[in-house]
Amino acid sequence: MTTNVTRLREIVGEDWVITRREQMESYLVDETALAVRPEPAKNVVLVKPASAAEIAGILKLANGEQTPVFIRGGGTGICGGAVPTADGILLSTERLDKIEEVDRDNLMVVVESGVPFGAMLKAVEDAGLFFPPHPGAENAHVGGLVALNAGGVRAIKYGVIRNFVKGLEVVVPTGEILTLGGKLLKNNQGLDLLHLMINSGGILGVITKVIFRLCPRFSHSGTLIVSYDNRHDAIDSVPKILQSGVIPLAIEFIERDVVEMSATHLGMKWPATKGQAYLLVILTGDSEDEVYAQGEKVSGICEQNGCTDILIAERREEQAAILKIRSEVYPSLKKNVADVLDITVPPASIGIMMDRVDEIARRYDTTIPTYGHAGDGNLHPHVMNDLAERGLLREVKREIYQEAIRLGGVITGEHGLGTVRLPDLDLYPDGKTWELMRGIKNVFDPNHILNPGIGLY
């Protein structure tokens, strides 16, 4: 072990430095599928600091020793970003767990970065307010959500996590503590380091505190499950809904076999009985009439596009159950999944992209269950273990990536690069872009101690 464990104990306290492997096993993995998850290194010291000052002390020590430091939030990432792949320090943010303030006057919440997302949502809701983005894993930490600029189902109306971050406290690898932004709606003070930190994947600093903007709570909502006999009719309805002037909170696309698997996995029942493909449309408004009017408009469009049935859930618990089934698709498929892809194409190209994924699946004699955020062009093709067993995983993934790029898309829309996406970034020939990113990394982290081998091509 290269790091000074005695010094680490002085910084965070005896109880918060763990060196025994058997006491840290669950910290050495994340939610990445087994076939692509990186191997954790052999000699790892797990530290659990409780403040930005303690983190500054750890980073100063590590920077002096040139010891790698890996950051771990909730461990729900699915591209291998939280796994310590070199001997060194694994820094868990779990003790930074205070919800400091829900500020109703400024419509902001101030949270430490190790607060689980679900706990923050509850505090905001208890204050009668609303945090719009909803990435599916409520056990993710808010720091991890910012570090990866998570998206989720509600991005269509309100945007992704980035759109709600107003302030950050960050400890940079050389040990200084930065305060970026604040409870401010306007801020033009120099280059925007706040937004540089969002989606930096833990390569520029450890996020220790976040200020998010909040919204007033809508008073009414309704969730439509629109059933179709085929996927094309479902997907073709999406641009028409958006052109109609109704902007739903979410429009998700999912197929019957996949969503039923998720419901069974949870011991729940998917409410729709007809159709093979579904749009899940969540509508919100300030009155029952407003939601009803939007529902009428959306229903009319879907009927003109060949839907076979429409279910409307109005009770909160019913709507929450539907969202839960949609959000838990990955865990239900996980044991057979070799990798969950995260491609994003221009929204109007989503149908073409899905056809191309199907065509690739046929050619390789496999199935690639694909579902996603139909309103914003972000799709999650699930590449299955049979391809890994036949040695074809990389080849198939690259074919899918190439199709997405041909359509003007990217290989990750919300999950980030982690370790898993890095080998395929050569598909983007723009060398100068990567060179500039590496230059930024050098400025923040001259010794490359933070998350080495992760998130940077």
Ligand SMILES: Cc1cc2nc3c(=O)[nH]c(=O)nc-3n(C[C@H](O)[C@H](O)[C@H](O)COP(=O)(O)OP(=O)(O)OC[C@H]3O[C@@H](n4cnc5c(N)ncnc54)[C@H](O)[C@@H]3O)c2cc1C
């Ligand atoms: C069931 C399920 C559903 C999901 N649904 C969605 C979804 O809808 N949309 C979506 O975008 N993602 C989704 N995800 C992926 C995952 O929840 C997100 O990527 C989330 O942002 C990860 O947060 P975390 O705290 O678990 O981070 P971790 O997995 O712990 O870490 C992820 C990366 O962020 C870095 N990091 C973590 N905390 C910090 C910090 N404080 N400072 C700096 N760097 C840090 C880590 O080093 C690592 O590289 C889902 C995952 C699961 C398992």
